[in-house]
Amino acid sequence: xxxxxxTMEEGTLAKWHVKVGDKISSGDVIAEIETDKATMEVEAVDxxxxxxxxxxxxxEEVKVNAIIARLKGDGAPASKPADAPAQPVPEVxxxxxxxxxxRAEAKGDPARTSxxxxxAPASSLKDPDLPEGVNLVKVTVRDALRDGMAEEMxxxxxxxxxxxxxxxxxxxxxxxxxxLDEFGxxxxxxxxITEHGxxxxxxxxxxxxxxxxxxxxxFNFAMQAIDHIINSAAKTLYMSGGQIKxxxxxxxxxxxxxxxxxxxxxxxxxxxxxxxxxxxxxxxxSADAKGLMKAAIRDPNPVVFLEHEMLYGQEFDxxxxxxxxxxxxxxxxxxxxxxxxxxxxxxxxxxxxQAAEKLAEEGIEAExxxxxxxxxxDIGTVIESIKKTNRVVTVEEGWGPMGVGAEISAKAVELAFxxxxxxxxxxxxxxxxxxxxxxxxxxxxxSVERIVAAAKAVTYR
Amino acid sequence: MARGQTGTSGRRKANGSEAxxxxxxPSATKEELLEYYRxxxxxxxxxxxxGQLYGMGLIGGFCHLYIGQEAIAVGCQAAKxxxxxxxxxxxxxxxxxxxxxxxxxxxxxxxxxxxxxxxGKGGSMHMFSTEAAFYGGHGIVGxxxxxxxxxxxxxxxxxxxxxxxxxxxDGAANQGQVYESFNMAQVWKLPVIYCIENNEYAMGTAIDxxxxxxxxxxxxxxxxxxxxxxxxxxxxxxxxxxERACEHxxxxxxxxxxxxxxxxxRGHSMSDPAKYRTREEVDEVRKTRxxxxxxxxLLEKNGWADEAALKAIxxxxxxxxxxxxxxxxxxxxxxxxxxxxxxxxEA
Numbered sequence: 001x002x003x004x005x006x007t008m009e010e011g012t013l014a015k016w017h018v019k020v021g022d023k024i025s026s027g028d029v030i031a032e033i034e035t036d037k038a039t040m041e042v043e044a045v046d047x048x049x050x051x052x053x054x055x056x057x058x059x060e061e062v063k064v065n066a067i068i069a070r071l072k073g074d075g076a077p078a079s080k081p082a083d084a085p086a087q088p089v090p091e092v093x094x095x096x097x098x099x100x101x102x103r104a105e106a107k108g109d110p111a112r113t114s115x116x117x118x119x120a121p122a123s124s125l126k127d128p129d130l131p132e133g134v135n136l137v138k139v140t141v142r143d144a145l146r147d148g149m150a151e152e153m154x155x156x157x158x159x160x161x162x163x164x165x166x167x168x169x170x171x172x173x174x175x176x177x178x179x180l181d182e183f184g185x186x187x188x189x190x191x192x193i194t195e196h197g198x199x200x201x202x203x204x205x206x207x208x209x210x211x212x213x214x215x216x217x218x219f220n221f222a223m224q225a226i227d228h229i230i231n232s233a234a235k236t237l238y239m240s241g242g243q244i245k246x247x248x249x250x251x252x253x254x255x256x257x258x259x260x261x262x263x264x265x266x267x268x269x270x271x272x273x274x275x276x277x278x279x280x281x282x283x284x285x286s287a288d289a290k291g292l293m294k295a296a297i298r299d300p301n302p303v304v305f306l307e308h309e310m311l312y313g314q315e316f317d318x319x320x321x322x323x324x325x326x327x328x329x330x331x332x333x334x335x336x337x338x339x340x341x342x343x344x345x346x347x348x349x350x351x352x353x354q355a356a357e358k359l360a361e362e363g364i365e366a367e368x369x370x371x372x373x374x375x376x377x378d379i380g381t382v383i384e385s386i387k388k389t390n391r392v393v394t395v396e397e398g399w400g401p402m403g404v405g406a407e408i409s410a411k412a413v414e415l416a417f418x419x420x421x422x423x424x425x426x427x428x429x430x431x432x433x434x435x436x437x438x439x440x441x442x443x444x445x446x447s448v449e450r451i452v453a454a455a456k457a458v459t460y461r
Numbered sequence: 462m463a464r465g466q467t468g469t470s471g472r473r474k475a476n477g478s479e480a481x482x483x484x485x486x487p488s489a490t491k492e493e494l495l496e497y498y499r500x501x502x503x504x505x506x507x508x509x510x511x512g513q514l515y516g517m518g519l520i521g522g523f524c525h526l527y528i529g530q531e532a533i534a535v536g537c538q539a540a541k542x543x544x545x546x547x548x549x550x551x552x553x554x555x556x557x558x559x560x561x562x563x564x565x566x567x568x569x570x571x572x573x574x575x576x577x578x579x580x581g582k583g584g585s586m587h588m589f590s591t592e593a594a595f596y597g598g599h600g601i602v603g604x605x606x607x608x609x610x611x612x613x614x615x616x617x618x619x620x621x622x623x624x625x626x627x628x629x630x631d632g633a634a635n636q637g638q639v640y641e642s643f644n645m646a647q648v649w650k651l652p653v654i655y656c657i658e659n660n661e662y663a664m665g666t667a668i669d670x671x672x673x674x675x676x677x678x679x680x681x682x683x684x685x686x687x688x689x690x691x692x693x694x695x696x697x698x699x700x701x702x703x704e705r706a707c708e709h710x711x712x713x714x715x716x717x718x719x720x721x722x723x724x725x726x727r728g729h730s731m732s733d734p735a736k737y738r739t740r741e742e743v744d745e746v747r748k749t750r751x752x753x754x755x756x757x758x759l760l761e762k763n764g765w766a767d768e769a770a771l772k773a774i775x776x777x778x779x780x781x782x783x784x785x786x787x788x789x790x791x792x793x794x795x796x797x798x799x800x801x802x803x804x805x806x807e808a
Contacts, residue, residue, distance in 0.1 A: 004514025005732030026509055027726070027747065029740070040734040043727075045513045065518055118548070160618070186618065197607050197641025204611015207596055208546070210618060231601050232608060239587035241579035242803040244596065276804050300806050 001055075001066040004033065004040045012060045013037040013068060021228060022050045024071075031068070031302055048072060060286060078371035106190060120381035120415055125327035127291070136317040143407060144286035145251075145307065145320055148293030151323075153183055156211060159297055162189040162202060162216030163252075167410040171219045173253060195290050199225030199250070203232045206248040214251035219268050219306065226271075233302035234277030247300045251293075254282070255347060255397045262433035267398035269345065270407075273374035279328055280374040282306040284349035286316035288372055291326030299328060306374075308347045331378035333385070337365035340455045341385040343408055344395040345371040348446060352395055357452035364459055374404060378456075383415045390421040391458040394452055400428040424457040427451050488697055489539075491765040498756045498766075501531035501772050504555040504607075505753060506782045507564060508727075511554065511571055515731050520571045520788060523600075524585045529726040532752035533658055534559045536699025537626055540707050548609040549628035551586035551631075552725075553711040556628065560593040563753035564781055568789035576792030596795045603636030605629060606655065613653035617657060624710045626703075629655045629778070633662025634677050643684040643716065651777070652710035654703065655681075657720045658693065664729040665737040676721040678720035686716050693721030694750045697759075726748065740786065 001011065015032040017185060018024055024044045028041040031042045041449040048071035061179050139147070153159045160183075165172045167180040180188040186360040216222040220228065226240065229250055236244045257264035273280045279301055283289045289307070296303040318324070328374040334349060335356050342352040348371045356366035367385050371377060392412050394405030405426035412424050430444040487499070489546050512642040517525050527534070534555040541547075549556050557567050562578060570577030570588050572797060578588045588598040599605040609627025613717040633639065634657055642792040646653050657677045668675050678688035687709065691702040699721060706717035725744045728735040735743075766774075 002513075003518050003731075004516075004734075007733075038732075038736075040728075040732040043512075045509045064516075189649075192641075192644060194638075194639045194641035194644065199609075200604060200607020200638055201611040201614055201642065201645060204548075204596075204608035204613075205615045205618070206595060206611070207608065208612045208615035210615050227601055227604065228607065232599070232604055236587075236589075237598070237806055238803045239579055239583040240589035240597070240803075241577075241582055243579070243591050245806055281807075300808055304704065311592050385723075 001033070001041060001060045001064050001068050003064040004035060008064060010034055010061045010063050013055050013057060013062050014039065016057050018050050018053075018069075020050050020053060022047065024050065026220075028264050041182060041384045049201055050126060080138045120175070120380045120383055120411075122384050123327075123378040126325055127332070127433070128322070128324065129320060130319055132320055135320040137313040137320045138293070139286045139318040140236065140311040140313055140315050141286050141289045141307070142173065142175055143177075144290040144453045145293055146177060146315075147178065147318075149176070149297070150179060150288040152294055152297040153179070153187060156297075156357035158209065159211045159213065160187040160189065161213045161215060162198060164193055164217050166215050172307060175307075175312070195221050195224040196228070198422040199228040200232065202248055203228050203246060206233070206246045206302075207236065207244050207381060209245075209320075211247045213251060215250045216250065216457055217253050218264060218309070220264050220266055221253040222250065222252065222268070228273070229278070229302070229304065235276050237301070238277060245300055246302050247305045249293075249305050250298045251296075251305035252307060252308040255308050255310075255428075256434055257309040259436060259438065259441065261436045263294050265434040266305075267346075267396060267429070268304075269306060269374050269396060270398050271401045272306075273377070273404065273407075275375075277302065278375060280306065281328065281372065281373055282346040282374055283332075284311070284346055284370055286314075286318045288326055288332070288370075289326065290318055291324045291325075292328065292372065294323075294325045294346065295328050298325070301423060304326075306346060310347055311350075312418055322358055326372070328346070329373050329376045329378055331381040332370045332372055333367065333381070334370045335366065335368040337389065340391040340393060340459055341367050341369060341382070341389045341390055342393050342451065342455065343369045343371060343405075344381055345374060345404070346397070348395045348397060351446060351448050354448045356457065358448065358452050359455055362456075362461070364455060364461060366455055371404075377407075379408070379411050379415070383411065386412055386416045387419045389417050391455075393425045393427060393451065393454045393458060395427045397429055397446060399431055400426055401431065403428055422460070425454040427454050462790060469618065483543075488701055491763070493539070494697075494756065494760055494763075494765060495774070497535050497700075498753070498760060498771075499778065500535045500538075500559050501696065501753050502775060502778045503564070503781060504528075504531045504534065504558050506778050507558060507568070507785065508554060509786040510782050510786050511568065512727070512731065514568075514572065514786060514789065518708055520585065520597060521573065522584055524571065524731045525552040525727070525729065526727045526731075529534050529746070529752075530658055530693065530723045532696040532699050532756075533628075533656065533693045533721045533723060536696040537656060537703045540703030541624070541626070542707075543596060544623045545707075546594040546596055546609075546612045546616075546623065547628070548612060548625065549719035550602060550605055550633060551598070551600050552630070553586065553588060553598045557588055557590070557593075557595060557598075559589070560595045561576065562588075562590050562593055564574045564785040565788040568785040569792045570790040572792070573794065574789060574792035575795045575799070579679035581795040582799065582803065588786060594665060594675065601640050603629065603633040606633065606636070606639045607642045609652050609740060610646050610651060610724045613646065614649065616652050617649065623764055624707050625650065625653045626656055627653055628658055630663065631657065631659040631661065631672070631677060632666070633661075634680065635663075635672060640684075641682075643681055643686055646716040647681075647684045647686050648798070649715060649730075650715035652713075653716045654706045655686075655716060655718045656703075656721055657718065659720055660723050660725040662725070662729070662737065665735075666673075667732070667737065676720070681716075681718045686718055688718030688720060690720045690722065694752045694755065696742055696752060696756055
């Protein structure tokens with residue numbers, strides 16, 4: 001009795017198309033089987049003569065794997081009975097989908113549950129030491145990103161950039177300014193406005209061993225391509241048993257700009273950080289923008305690199321003349337404090353630093369943790385800070401439900417429950433599509449004032 | 462040859478009844494034709510056995526058999542050069558067998574065992590071999606078309622003269638990303654052959670119910686991509702067309718479309734009773750257009766193989782398949798420690 005679907009356990013043998021003595025060959029219909037879903041014809045796989053029909057027409061509840069007929073055997077290994085599982089075939093098979101023994105064992109695997117507190121030390125990775133006498137120069141986030149890409153393109157001929165307006169137009173947000181002149185059209189490729197297609201082409205090129213940087217004009221448009229980012233880029237290494245690698249960077253501005261409405265204003269941090277197989281970066285300042293961009297390009301895995309339009313024009317220090325590569329998976333303490341931990345990424349780090357100044361005026365010393373990497377998240381650094389301050393506020397541009405703050409709150413409770421003097425608090429975009437009207441937009445977005453209010457709430461001030 | 466062959470309007474008469482006559486004089490040597498015969502037979506016997514193992518509960522989930530379409534994978538393979546890449550959807554077993562993957566590891570992947578090509582972590586729809594330049598094995602309808610175009614981008618980038626074969630069915634032919642890929646492939650003159658395996662049914666939907674233009678080789682017209690209709694049941698016609706397509710690609714002229722008219726004998730997947738077509742329709746194709754029977758005729762007519770020789774090939778193929786099935790049944794399940802491997806790579 002064949003299983004006709006993954007879930008079929010039994011069926012009705014509705015009709016025999018053959019009788020004892022009939023000669024059958026591969027492909028002949030020998031019987032009809034009915035299940036609650038469908039009626040199917042059973043085709044013979046082997047050749048031979050029917051010796052015996054073991055189940056009468058019309059019999060219901062015939063278990064999958066039950067023997068329904070026998071061929072007059074020439075004893076060839078192709079005949080059905082000889083082909084059954086190692087043990088002699090039972091007349092009625094109990095379970096068409098036997099549970100693998102390994103599954104029960106896997107349940108006991110501690111890795112299946114979230115790691116216990118002891119298993120979450122702060123990442124031991126560290127930013128590179130600056131050589132003595134190195135110059136720090138002011139660079140915009142925009143140019144730092146470009147410099148990071150350019151340095152890696154000089155270093156590795158397999159690295160190339162593709163996306164809308166990246167070449168002749170010099171980048172919709174001018175991030176790729178100058179790259180076409182230096183590297184030419186083979187390595188700086190203007191694409192048509194077809195995110196789904198060019199993301200897939202980028203992933204295919206990466207599977208073939210190149211190291212594409214795929215720019216999305218904004219991450220809002222990457223939703224057209226998210227199938228390739230997740231199903232093709234993130235999962236293929238696993239599905240291929242480690243054979244097919246995909247070293248690719250998907251990058252572009254993420255989050256809300258200003259007054260561009262709901263479809264162009266969204267933080268995808270939580271979306272991508274949800275997916276095993278991806279690494280997700282969201283830097284704040286120029287040094288991290290450059291250093292993480294270089295790390296992302298060198299990484300042999302698919303990396304989602306979330307930039308922020310509102311940061312592009314801001315200037316920060318960047319070390320000059322060194323191969324500045326910031327490790328993926330390492331958070332950074334942006335401000336040291338003792339009373340409350342503020343955790344954020346990307347533009348919200350700046351909001352937190354401003355909030356910390358205001359809080360300091362009121363005698364509250366906030367510690368600001370810049371996640372920098374959302375996956376793999378350096379939760380150890382966050383937990384160590386919470387153990388010191390006993391209070392945590394998460395800040396993100398994305399929506400609250402199932403968000404980055406929700407994840408950090410869960411980790412805080414799992415890993416630092418005994419240290420918390422207040423429930424974790426979350427600041428995030430209001431649970432609505434981002435409105436256009438200036439006043440409503442302000443009401444919807446996280447603000448310095450809201451961060452201050454949340455910090456006061458968890459410190460009971 | 463099939464070039465310029467007229468299309469078939471008689472789909473209900475089991476498409477192809479109007480198709481051009483089968484290749485008369487074989488454009489292959491005796492040894493080549495015998496090899497094509499052996500490969501097609503291997504696919505068929507392998508798939509029959511896969512269907513059997515599925516029925517026994519040894520193969521789970523989805524399982525899409527290639528029976529009926531064997532001449533396409535074999536004919537295209539015959540036109541390939543070493544290093545040319547191949548990528549397809551989830552009806553992928555046949556392609557893997559012809560590109561040199563070990564039938565044992567293909568079958569063991571179907572049963573989800575550690576000896577499988579993905580060590581049991583991919584399954585029927587997700588198999589790969591970097592060694593054989595086989596890039597899967599993809600479960601999202603149409604995704605392999607963009608990915609295959611990306612393989613071709615890598616070939617153009619490196620200037621290595623390789624060609625990428627991207628296979629997809631008449632169902633995937635309506636996906637938007639196919640046309641996004643056509644456009645970029647032609648703008649950038651990428652060496653990719655779009656091999657449309659038109660088996661007339663996208664799962665249960667007949668092509669004339671889903672497609673405003675059913676002559677799929679014409680789908681490249683507005684992108685200036687040449688296309689031709691090919692009898693996908695004739696291994697030599699497929700080979701000849703694929704050779705023309707390769708020549709076009711290697712000359713730097715960009716992509717090429719082959720619409721390979723074929724037919725699948727089985728349901729879309731194992732759980733498909735195929736009630737959307739008649740038994741007579743299937744039987745008619747099996748009787749009149751079967752790619753293996755056709756090859757057998759050619760061999761016999763040319764005096765290149767008698768019944769005994771063909772039987773010997775059949776016995777050899779059956780032995781290979783039996784060994785593969787035995788291996789797939791006895792190879793252990795993956796170790797639980799494999800659960801967390803291959804999520805990320807270090808190098």
